[in-house]
Amino acid sequence: MRERIARAICMLTIGVVVALSLLFASVHNEPPTENAPLPPEKGASVAGVAASAVAAPVDLAKGKSVYAAQKCSSCHSIAGDGNPRYPLDSVGSHLNREDLLAWTTGTGAAADILPPGIVRRKQRYRSLPQDNLDALVSYLSTLKASK
Amino acid sequence: MNATLADRRPHGARWIALYIALVAFPLVILLLGEMPKGGGYGWDFAMALGFGGLAIMGLQSILTARFRRATAPFGMDIIYYFHRWIAVGGFFLIVAHYVILRVGYAGAIGPLSPLTAPWHMTAGRIALLLFGVLVVSSLWRKVFRLEYDGWRIWHAIMAVAAVVLSIAHIQGVGHYTQAPWKGTLWGAYTALWVLVVGYVRLARPWALLRRPYRVSDVRKERGRTWTLTLRPEGHTGIGFQPGQFAWLSLRSSPFRANEHPFSFSGSAADAGTLRFTIKELGDFTRTIGTVKPGERAYVDGPHGTFTPDRHPDAPGFVFIAGGVGMAPIMSMLRTLADRGDPRPLLLVFGNRQWENVLFREEIDDLRRRLQLEVAYVLEEPPPEWPGLRGLLTDEVLRAAIPNIDPGWVYFVCGPKPMTDSVQRALRHRGVPLSRIHFELFEMA
Ligand SMILES: Cc1cc2nc3c(=O)[nH]c(=O)nc-3n(C[C@H](O)[C@H](O)[C@H](O)COP(=O)(O)OP(=O)(O)OC[C@H]3O[C@@H](n4cnc5c(N)ncnc54)[C@H](O)[C@@H]3O)c2cc1C
Numbered sequence: 004m005r006e007r008i009a010r011a012i013c014m015l016t017i018g019v020v021v022a023l024s025l026l027f028a029s030v031h032n033e034p035p036t037e038n039a040p041l042p043p044e045k046g047a048s049v050a051g052v053a054a055s056a057v058a059a060p061v062d063l064a065k066g067k068s069v070y071a072a073q074k075c076s077s078c079h080s081i082a083g084d085g086n087p088r089y090p091l092d093s094v095g096s097h098l099n100r101e102d103l104l105a106w107t108t109g110t111g112a113a114a115d116i117l118p119p120g121i122v123r124r125k126q127r128y129r130s131l132p133q134d135n136l137d138a139l140v141s142y143l144s145t146l147k148a149s150k
Numbered sequence: 151m152n153a154t155l156a157d158r159r160p161h162g163a164r165w166i167a168l169y170i171a172l173v174a175f176p177l178v179i180l181l182l183g184e185m186p187k188g189g190g191y192g193w194d195f196a197m198a199l200g201f202g203g204l205a206i207m208g209l210q211s212i213l214t215a216r217f218r219r220a221t222a223p224f225g226m227d228i229i230y231y232f233h234r235w236i237a238v239g240g241f242f243l244i245v246a247h248y249v250i251l252r253v254g255y256a257g258a259i260g261p262l263s264p265l266t267a268p269w270h271m272t273a274g275r276i277a278l279l280l281f282g283v284l285v286v287s288s289l290w291r292k293v294f295r296l297e298y299d300g301w302r303i304w305h306a307i308m309a310v311a312a313v314v315l316s317i318a319h320i321q322g323v324g325h326y327t328q329a330p331w332k333g334t335l336w337g338a339y340t341a342l343w344v345l346v347v348g349y350v351r352l353a354r355p356w357a358l359l360r361r362p363y364r365v366s367d368v369r370k371e372r373g374r375t376w377t378l379t380l381r382p383e384g385h386t387g388i389g390f391q392p393g394q395f396a397w398l399s400l401r402s403s404p405f406r407a408n409e410h411p412f413s414f415s416g417s418a419a420d421a422g423t424l425r426f427t428i429k430e431l432g433d434f435t436r437t438i439g440t441v442k443p444g445e446r447a448y449v450d451g452p453h454g455t456f457t458p459d460r461h462p463d464a465p466g467f468v469f470i471a472g473g474v475g476m477a478p479i480m481s482m483l484r485t486l487a488d489r490g491d492p493r494p495l496l497l498v499f500g501n502r503q504w505e506n507v508l509f510r511e512e513i514d515d516l517r518r519r520l521q522l523e524v525a526y527v528l529e530e531p532p533p534e535w536p537g538l539r540g541l542l543t544d545e546v547l548r549a550a551i552p553n554i555d556p557g558w559v560y561f562v563c564g565p566k567p568m569t570d571s572v573q574r575a576l577r578h579r580g581v582p583l584s585r586i587h588f589e590l591f592e593m594a
Contacts, residue, residue, distance in 0.1 A: 005225070009232045016170055017239040020202030023177040028195035030181065076257035077268065086258030088189035120324055 066142025069135045073128060078121075081146065093148035103140045162223035172209055176201045179335050192254045200247035204316045206240030207281060208343045210309065215350045216397075216453060225455050227590055234288065241285045248278055270322020273315040280312035297433070299408060306407070310347060354450070355404035361385050363424065363447040365400075368439070371427060373506030375474055376438045377415065380424045380447050387422040388452060390414050391459040392485035393478040393561065393589070396451025398426060400441060404448045410434055413478035413563075413589065414452070419488035424449060425481075427508070429474035456561065456589040458482055464559040466494040468551060470542065470572050472564025473501060476508045478589055479563060487519040495520055498550045500527040500542045500568065504535070525550040542568055544575040554579050563589040 070076070076085030081092060094103060105111035109125030117125065128136070177198055189197075213233045221229050251259050264272040284305065287294065291301055317340055367379035381387075390396075395413040402408035416425030430436045456478060458467055469479045476499060486495070501507045507526060516522055527538040527546055540546050542564075560581060562572050569588050576586055 005228050006231060009224075009228050010235060012166055013232065013235045013239055016173055016206070016236060017243065019170055019174055020177065020199070020206070020243060023174055023181070024195050024198030024202060027177060027181055027198040028191050028193075031189075031194045032191050074260050074268075077260045077271075078258075080255075080257065084257045086189070086255065087193050118324070 062138050062141045063145065065135070065138040066140070069131070069139045070142060073131070073139075091143065091146055093146060095144040095146040096148045098143075100140050100144060103143045104136065107136070107139065107143070165220050165223060169209070169213075172212075173202065173205045175339060176205050176336070179332055179339075192250055193258075196247050196250035196254075199243045199250070201320075203240045203243030203247060204313070204320070206236055206243065207309075207316070208313050210237060210240075211343065211350065212346050215346055216450070218453065221453070222455055226453055227588075237285055237288070241281050244278060244281055248274075268322065270319050273322065274319035277312045277315035277319060280308050280315070284308050284312065299434075302407070306351075313343065351405075351407075355407075358399070358404040358448045358450055361448075363387075363449055365441055365443050365445045365447055366423075367443060368441050370439070372508055372510065373473070373501075374430045375427060375508060376430075376441075377425055377427045378438065378441065378447075379416070380426075380449065382422055387424065388449065389421070390418055390424075390452035391457040392418045392481040393457035393459075394452040394454040395456075395478065395589075396424075396449045396453060399448040399450075401437075401445065404450070409448070409450060411453075413454075413481065415477040415480045417484035417488045418481065419485055427474065427477040427480065454589070456563070456587055458486070458559065458561070461559045464493070464557060466496075466555060466558045468496045468498070468558055468560045470498045470547075470560065470562045470564070471500070472542065472568040473506075474508065475564035475568075475589070475591065477563075479561060480509055480512075482561065483513075483516050483520065483522070487516055492521060495522045496551065497522060497524045498527065498542065498547065499524065500529070500564065502529045504528055504532055542572055542575075544571070544578060547572065547575045548579075554581060558585070560586045561589075562586060563591075566590060566592070 070081075075091075078086050079089045079091045080087050081090070094106075098106065102112075106113045107125065108128045109117055109122040110129070113125070114122050131139075180198060180201060210233055213229055213236075216226070224232075260271055261267050262275070264275075267275075287296060287301065288305065291298075320336075362383045363380040364383050365378055366381045367377075369377045369379070371377055388396075393413070395411050397409040397411050399406075399409040412426040412428055414424060415427035416423060428435055428438045430438065458464070461467075467482075469482065471479045479497070483495070483497070486493075497513070499507065499513075504526075513524060517524065525538060527540065527542060527550065528535060529539070529541060531537070531539045538546050538549055560576060562569050564572075569590060573583075573586060573588070577583065
């Protein structure tokens with residue numbers, strides 16, 4: 004009898020946590036309003052990448068591998084792969100090469116805007132070999148919003 | 151350790167609400183104010199589950215911190231029962247947190263190998279593993295033949311490590327604790343946990359150390375059982391209600407948390423003196439016979455709600471004991487006798503053999519001082535035994551308790567199979583559960 008009540012309170016507690024979590028997730032991901040950009044569909048920007056590829060293919064592959072080796076995906080996603088909180092799907096459309104480098108390495112304006120912990124982590128990328136950084140930026144600049 | 155939830159509901163409900171509020175607190179912080187950009191439904195759901203699961207795990211130490219006022223409405227045994235099952239629930243939330251991310255966002259959580267993974271991800275993974283070990287080693291402690299005292303120490307160490315690693319994991323990831331005021335609230339929440347752990351491991355042992363007891367007598371009882379008498383040293387001791395229990399440390403500092411729970415068996419009217427009646431069952435209890443008068447002891451109590459003092463209006467009491475389960479009931483009988491209580495009482499006392507019936511002589515004596523009837527039930531009765539025989543089944547109890555008086559209150563203490571069968575038998579005969587009280591000599 005008392006056990007049954009204790010079990011019920013267990014269930015209630017877990018239920019409250021799950022309900023609040025669902026609430027949190029839905030408040031957080033309200034359907035986008037009229038003029039906000041639509042979140043990229045999985046795979047959609049892959050097509051965009053292919054269409055707008057301007058850099059030499061070799062560079063692109065190298066850039067991708069630097070992106071993978073540096074585990075940018077622990078904070079960023081491309082085409083739905085990686086941390087969905089900070090998608091990079093269309094950075095190529097709104098940042099030039101200089102800004103891409105600044106944001107990647109946590110320098111310039113990015114250093115003021117980003118939280119200090121993240122700046123510290125990003126500034127470590129400054130020590131990457133120059134040609135790796137170039138390739139990475141080239142790769143990022145191919146990421147354009149698909150029409 | 152009993153009191154039904156029902157008879158103290160208004161009081162208990164408030165503690166339950168407080169508990170749920172404490173579990174929900176981190177999630178409410180998450181929901182308030184400016185939030186980081188949404189990361190998708192599954193992502194955010196998984197994050198919130200992680201916070202909720204950790205809140206449950208962190209609060210586990212508060213549940214078993216033995217706060218007297220908070221545990222009284224429920225009984226300590228049910229608190230331990232709850233501690234055990236809510237841990238399973240909390241663990242599932244944390245597993246869900248991990249599985250959703252592992253399956254849905256493998257790229258984001260990065261490599262498994264601690265050599266290449268960021269430290270805070272490794273911290274999270276180790277915490278998950280530790281929580282798993284904690285749950286498994288506790289639910290199946292007996293199956294793995296883990297010795298109680300060792301298990302208990304490791305349980306505390308692993309629990310603290312797992313919570314600390316989880317907090318490090320959250321700080322390292324840092325998405326939700328960035329806003330300064332959120333960081334402050336989260337810090338306060340963590341501080342609450344540190345305070346409780348500090349209180350349980352340091353402040354309380356310290357307080358116990360300053361109120362020592364000395365063993366004044368060690369007495370052999372029937373059936374591999376001993377009675378220890380303790381007297382306070384340099385203080386006035388504690389008062390208790392008959393039927394309550396305390397955690398006793400012998401030959402060990404309170405800081406070592408080597409204590410065992412035992413019921414008071416002496417009279418509550420006998421101020422200052424504490425008696426415990428202890429059966430030799432395992433490593434610790436087998437050493438009781440070697441304890442010498444003059445040895446130090448520490449007593450954390452009183453705890454529990456298994457006491458007639460909570461039922462001043464009951465017209466009478468029925469006591470049902472098995473073996474050393476007589477200890478708390480002996481305290482009740484002695485106390486009622488010392489107070490000159492005139493109410494009718496019935497004792498049903500189950501034992502294996504007549505020779506081992508604890509306190510047999512004194513019970514005869516109490517019969518003269520109280521309105522007490524006694525029915526002994528023996529599993530292996532001697533030839534020509536005139537009384538009841540067998541276990542405390544429905545049938546035997548019908549013979550031992552011919553009339554069920556409305557309003558009488560029942561106290562049952564003994565091994566689990568016995569208390570289960572007594573509960574069933576009394577329920578059959580229409581005794582409401584709110585009038586049956588149990589003490590189990592085992593913490594869930
Ligand atoms: C509320 C309560 C009141 C009790 N009153 C009495 C009493 O009056 N007389 C009496 O003889 N016994 C009493 N016990 C039982 C007593 O606590 C155990 O028998 C004793 O702790 C066993 O220790 P051990 O090392 O000798 O045995 P072990 O063989 O080590 O343990 C046997 C079992 O006892 C339990 N146990 C062991 N150590 C502890 C501990 N430190 N805390 C909690 N549980 C433990 C475990 O379930 C373990 O599996 C009571 C128990 C509880 C919970």
